[in-house]
Structure formats: C-alpha cells, structure tokens
Amino acid sequence: MADAPWHSLSEVKALGAADKFDLGVTSATKRILPHLLDRTLDGVRRFAKAVVAQLRLLDFAHRVNLPRKLGKGFVVHDVYATRLGDAIAKAHLEGTYKTTWYVKLTIISAGGRRVFVLSLHCLMDPIRRADGTTLSPTWKESQ
Amino acid sequence: MKTFECPACGKGRVAPRGGKGRSFPYKQVPALEIADDFEIPTCDACGEMFIGAILAKKLDAHLERRYARLLAAAVKSAIKKIAEHARQQELEQLLGLSHGYLSKLRNGKKEPSPALVGELMFEAVDRGAQTVIVGLGGTATVDGGTGAAPEIAKKNIAMPIEYAIPKVHDYLVSEGVRDDVVLIASGGLRTADDIAKAIALGADGCVVATAEAVAVGCTHCGNCERGRGCQVGITTTDPELSRFIEPEWGETRIVNLYTAWTKRLRSIIAGFGLKSVRDLRGRKDLLVRHM
Numbered sequence: 038m039a040d041a042p043w044h045s046l047s048e049v050k051a052l053g054a055a056d057k058f059d060l061g062v063t064s065a066t067k068r069i070l071p072h073l074l075d076r077t078l079d080g081v082r083r084f085a086k087a088v089v090a091q092l093r094l095l096d097f098a099h100r101v102n103l104p105r106k107l108g109k110g111f112v113v114h115d116v117y118a119t120r121l122g123d124a125i126a127k128a129h130l131e132g133t134y135k136t137t138w139y140v141k142l143t144i145i146s147a148g149g150r151r152v153f154v155l156s157l158h159c160l161m162d163p164i165r166r167a168d169g170t171t172l173s174p175t176w177k178e179s180q
Numbered sequence: 181m182k183t184f185e186c187p188a189c190g191k192g193r194v195a196p197r198g199g200k201g202r203s204f205p206y207k208q209v210p211a212l213e214i215a216d217d218f219e220i221p222t223c224d225a226c227g228e229m230f231i232g233a234i235l236a237k238k239l240d241a242h243l244e245r246r247y248a249r250l251l252a253a254a255v256k257s258a259i260k261k262i263a264e265h266a267r268q269q270e271l272e273q274l275l276g277l278s279h280g281y282l283s284k285l286r287n288g289k290k291e292p293s294p295a296l297v298g299e300l301m302f303e304a305v306d307r308g309a310q311t312v313i314v315g316l317g318g319t320a321t322v323d324g325g326t327g328a329a330p331e332i333a334k335k336n337i338a339m340p341i342e343y344a345i346p347k348v349h350d351y352l353v354s355e356g357v358r359d360d361v362v363l364i365a366s367g368g369l370r371t372a373d374d375i376a377k378a379i380a381l382g383a384d385g386c387v388v389a390t391a392e393a394v395a396v397g398c399t400h401c402g403n404c405e406r407g408r409g410c411q412v413g414i415t416t417t418d419p420e421l422s423r424f425i426e427p428e429w430g431e432t433r434i435v436n437l438y439t440a441w442t443k444r445l446r447s448i449i450a451g452f453g454l455k456s457v458r459d460l461r462g463r464k465d466l467l468v469r470h471m
Contacts, residue, residue, distance in 0.1 A: 056233045058232075058233075059221075059230040059231060059232045060230065060231050060236075061188055061228055061229070061230060062204075062220075062228065062229040062230070062231060063228055063229075066204070066231060067204065067205060070204070070205040070206070071205055071210075076205065076206060076207045076208070077206065077207070077240050077243070077244075078204070078231060078236040078237075078239050078240045078243075079236055079237065079240050081236075082231075082233065082236050103189065103190040104190065105185070105190045105191075106190060106191040106192075106225075107185055107190075107191070107193070108185065111190070112185070112187060112189075112190035131343060143187045145184060145185065145187050147184035147185065148184070151232075153187040153188075153230065155187065155188050155228075
C-alpha cells in the first residue's frame, strides 16, 4: 500500500481553491445533499471546496489504481479519510456531529488540469490511514 | 474540454449527454427530476455524471424553477382546500398576513418557511396572545389526526421534527422568549420513548393522533374522507359503520394506551434521575446516537 498520495496535495488544494474541480454525481453529490444546510449544488460545491481545503497529508489512506481501457497505464485515485473541523461542520452541515468523511479524488489533464472529486460521503467503516492511525465513523447516512 | 476519459472508471469517455429519468435531491425534495434535454457530462461506460462550477449554477437555476413549480402546485392545492371554508382575503386577515401574501405563495414567489411561522407567532403576541402553541408537522396538526396527510406534503414540505424541534427551541432560547412559548411537537410519535425524545430535543409537550386512532382499530387505509368514511367506524358519520366502535371499548383502549405510556415515561424520567418531564426539556445531552 502506497504511503503517499499520487497527486500532489498542494496542487489538489490549489485547483480546488481556484474552483477547477468537478464532482461525481453518484457518490459526491447526491449523498451529500441531504446532509447540507444549503441543499443546492452550489452548496455541495462550497462544502466540497471547504473539505478539500482542509485535507492534510495525515488524512491520506491509500491509492486505488484502475487500469485504463482507452490508454495505457492506470487512472490513480487518492483516498483520504478526514475529520472535519467544527467550523466547517457548523457552516455547512445539518448536525455538527457529522465529522468523519471519506474523500476520493483524482486529477486529469484534459483541457487544463482539474480535480475530480469522485467520492465525498460519510466514513462507512474504520479506515487505516497511511501514517498508521485509524479513523472510525462517527455517524451513518441514515441518521 | 468537450470529451475526456472517465476519471471514475477509466473505461469510457465523458461527453455532455441528455437522458430520461435523471433526478437530484433539492432542498426538501428527495428527487427532483430534470429535463431530458438538459446536458450533463456523462460517461458512456459507467454512466457517472460530473458537475463543474458553471454547470452547477446552470443546474441549480433549472432545479430552482422546477422546485418553485412543485411547491406552488402544493400550496395552490392546499389553499384551494381551505378556500372551501374561508375566502383568501379572510384567511390573510385571520393570519395577519399582508394582502396578497397567499397569492405570492400560490404563485411560487414566496416560500412557506419557518420565518412565516415566526412572523405569525410574533403577530399573535403583538395582538395580546397569552400563549403561543406551535404544532410541528404530524397528522394531529395538519389533517385532523387521520394519518392521511398528502404524501407530497409529508415528504416535500418543511423538515423532519428531529431537526425542527431543536432549531425552534434553540432559536427561542437565543431570543430569550423560550418560557413565553409552548412548543408542541407532533408527527411520527408512536411510543412514550418518541415523546421523551421529542421533549429532550426541546419540545414542551406532544400531541398524538395516529397512535390513538390505531389503538381503536385504525388500519391506516387512508379512506377517512371517501365514500361512507372509515371502514372500522372511527372517522365516519354513517350510523351503520359507527356501530363498529363501542364507546366503552374505545375508552378502555385509549386509557390503556396512555396508562402504558405514562408508566414508560415515568421510568425514563426516573432512569435519568430527573424529577419531572419539565426537567427533560431541551436535554439533548441525554440522547445517545446509535450507529
């Protein structure tokens, strides 16, 4: 298991801050919306931006390598398990206890570099991070 | 960036596509359908869609228009029902609303909201009301206790009481008027434990309707207002059907229900070391989340 993200976290944060990011609908939009105070797509983007901005290298868990069908090599996803600060939870979420989140993202270069946040949802199971610590879920989506 | 390799699966290409049956949760609506010809970048292999900054704004505007139409239709139907008993102008006067307010709601130019409830409360206090009772949701407060509130109203309007009660309670506390207002909760309260939870979230008390109806034999068929009325004789004026319920038997069932609930509520309060139900109000710290 790789112990460092494939995509530079500082680049991910810079692209996120510049609004150069896309959200996957299945796991990074529809699953977040019911938990937000502002239940609009703009609200989801602002929340995703805040989460990406507070990611740390300590939050990195592992990489997922998907073999490319159209080209050579792999599409590499970086997975982070993060605990949100109170300020983000208060500003964006219904319920400040919703603090543990799973983030899966990648960067692609088509038409300029962009971050794709493919998953952004509550942590479902305890996840071991690359630094050896384990983050456990504090809430489930049914709550 | 017209098309690109799918970052989710690595197998297909992502290109702007329309499609049937696509929906998004939006505000209080769990699934708001979008137009078939609205193009969203979609992978031809895995079907995943991607939303960037510009598209999010465009889609939000699209969903907002659809949401306003849906809400306006719901309000229009509610006002139409009430209009059988009172004229719109009289209703506005009764509620202390400005002239034409209900029309704005009906046309989707205004959204019914907790702020409207707040306005009504303060209006009532200004006019000399001694006590304000706000009923939150529930069949006891919206359809006379039949459990037959329209599905669209139950699912799409307002918010679940688990969220609403603490919001109202905290707001009233922050405004320093908590003890001037009696907050009564209803909606989905089926056991004494539900009542204890509602009070711990901040309610002063609860009203129940469906539970009582079920105690006297309601099957929840939803036909309260149709034909001859209730098939088991609860909500009917039909002399034949009303004979299904013996008043003494019904009384015993209701008494049993409340006796059981009282015992359970007492045991919950004693379990927490509290002296009365009043001490339980707003004690969210006593609620435990089960994973």
